[in-house]
Amino acid sequence: MSGKYDLLSEQGLRLDGRRPHELRRIKCKLGVFEQPDGSAYMEQGNTKVLAAVYGPHQAKGNQTESVINCQYSQATFSTAERKNRPRGDRKSLEFKLYLQQALSAAIKSELYPRSQIDIYVEVLQDDGANYAVALNAATLALIDAGICLNEFIVACTASLSKSNIPLTDISQFEEVSGGPKLTVAALPTAEKIAFLEMSERFHIDHLETVIETAMAGCREIRDILEAAVKEHLLHMGSASDFAKVG
Amino acid sequence: MSTNAAIDLALDRVDWRDLAAQTEEQPRVYTPGEVLMPEAGFMRGHGTFVEDENIKSSVAGVIQKVNKLISVRPLKSRYVGEIGDVVVARVSEVQQKRWRVDTNSRLDSILLLSSVNLPGGELRRRSAEDEQMMRRYLDEGDLISAEVQNIFEEGSLSLYTRSLKYGKLSQGILVKVFPALVKRRKMHFHNLPCGASVILGNNGYIWISPTKGQEEEGGEGGFAQNLNEHVPRADREVIARLRNSILALAKCKLMIYDTSIQYAYEESLRYEAHELLQQNAIYDIGQQTQGRLRDADE
Amino acid sequence: MAYVALSEAEKTYILHGVEDDFRCDGRSRRDYRPMDLETGLVSNASGSARLRLANTDILVGVKTEIDVPNPLTPEFGKLEFFVDCSANATPEFEGRGGSDLAQELILSLQNAYESPLAFNYRTLCLIPGQQCWKLYIDILILECGGNLHDAVSLAAKAALFNTKLPRVTATMLDAGITDLIISDNPYDCTRIGIETVPLLVTVCKIGDYVLVDPSAEEEVCSTVSMVVSVSMRNGQAFLSGTHLTGGGAMHRDTMRNCLELGLAIGEHLDRLLTKMLNLEQQRVGLKRPQIVGFLK
Known part of the structure; x- marks a missing residue:
């Protein structure tokens, strides 16, 4: 609410020409690498993330529950100012925990006792909403690996312009221009929120609206990802005419 | 000094999706969380779960209906073993009275000492706790062919090698592919007409080796290894070509079984063995093999 | 390197294959697996490249900064290498798991680039003794399929070829202080000459023979390898550094074989x-690169 700039022009357009509820362009691909059990690449505007999944495989130690292990890393060339360390700093450790939290809500861990699932994300280009895009890429990688999920888990960011108009999918410039930022990770069909984080203050009157804006963004992203997964499967499976196994 | 080296530009990268069929009927594909059907009257199998009286999919794949059992198979996943499957596995640890083996599953598989056929029944006469004795037969890193005998409660597989056709694998090459690409058949051991043998493990591990002569079969219970034997060049060429052909099939997402391997091998003869590593050759073989398989089906 | 388990029988098969000059995938001892190259795919970097060698996948970004030259070499700019082994390549690289390997690669590259005959540091000089360009060459290993040194050096050289340094003009201010004006125009830039920039060739000893471009399985069968760094000058190949890796020992005759092979292959x-980089540039043009990246 106390931003330096108004993120919305008089014509109702944002800095990159988008309308308030418009998502950035999403491009994605499943099965980018051969070594991991599952992998995916995701672009949301200019934010680009690679995700790789290893597992499920035997977990070390004797615990009976499943282990979900994540790592969040950002390439040193991903930001305009060079980043000295790809990971190990506070932000990466925070995001690692947030990823684990959100993905644990989606993965059917009861099917994987004693097994471990490793999910690694690598941000190649940072243009805002890193965590959200990383989570979306991770969902695709998990699906690529054939890991059982309750449903898609998707994240989206939202903010509020000076004139209290909610904005969906915040870019880097909008992020640093001041103004509050909300990130929501949700299971859209079940309408459940798995993770929520906000920075700066939202007036309680506006909070509901901004959360709903982010949820709407999640639903839209989910539809886009679902279409991409179906297209990928149809291409992959039809090469062998979906020959039945068994 | 001549060397073969080539750098392709990403601009010229092959689009593997071009191999997709233009079939009139596209099967219905389901994604995690999607409703398959109401629960009433059906049983749920792999890749599904029940919620709000509906059967929903938990993976992305094609639906499979066997009588009243509904399941969804993802096109790519870790190996989910079933009793009677043939697998190729690698020993990862030697423990007391058993070996831990890697079968590309979500848990390590187990090979019990009692499930192993040993020459002369030697080990059974001695105290079975002797780890040294166990290592003489199977050490960490060794490869075996085995059958899934049982599944433990938590989901790990119990293997056995008591039949003479199973046991420690000798010289050859291991190739790894997605388990879903290996067709479930009655026969997994093939002596191919091109002059080498393959074992198509249900777990996606494929073993290619020189065809053994008749006199070498049996007797030792599958644990003898002749490491001094030098596999002749002609056999090596067949094996290398088979390796590259099978990887080409996998890259093009075609099913892997004796017929498809044979067709791919024949199509590969146009190229030198090392040329089969190039994406254009792989695409070509995939396309030709796909065509022949489709013609054979009609 | 990422550990691959092999049985004695498999190692024997590989060893004999190397003797016969016919490796497991049909290559001779002097052949490379197919490679795939793209430059200019990271927009936040001044130069970038991605190189795939079989399933080894390397992404390099070059970032630039104005810095003060080292007082011992006032007319030289600076280069700094950084290698990150992403956990995407293997779970063993999680956290600090890949740091030993990363350190080894950084030292190899520093060693190879150290000589001014290999890299012309003068071209990075802006005002002698006062200001120079510092290039950070950041290497990200996305997938490991053996032969990292070669792939990393090829990708680094390609990224340097792709690097555009904004044109800098100096103006004299009062009291002898020089001010630098960096051009804003993205098309007004200088390129770095890469003719002599070195490449690393790993020559791997398996049994009594040496080979290049070892796969991950072949690396396990080898006790010692020699990394040869080759720099070209006026059509001739020069040695710009070498070291042994792998923890074994090598006979002097074998070493000579390795150097000869390394230099020939390096050339x-x-x-x-160079040919493919020029070809790509011709096809893509300097203005609007169409990026293939990871989407195909």
């Missing part, structure tokens, strides 16, 4: 890389 690769 060949250099020519090949």
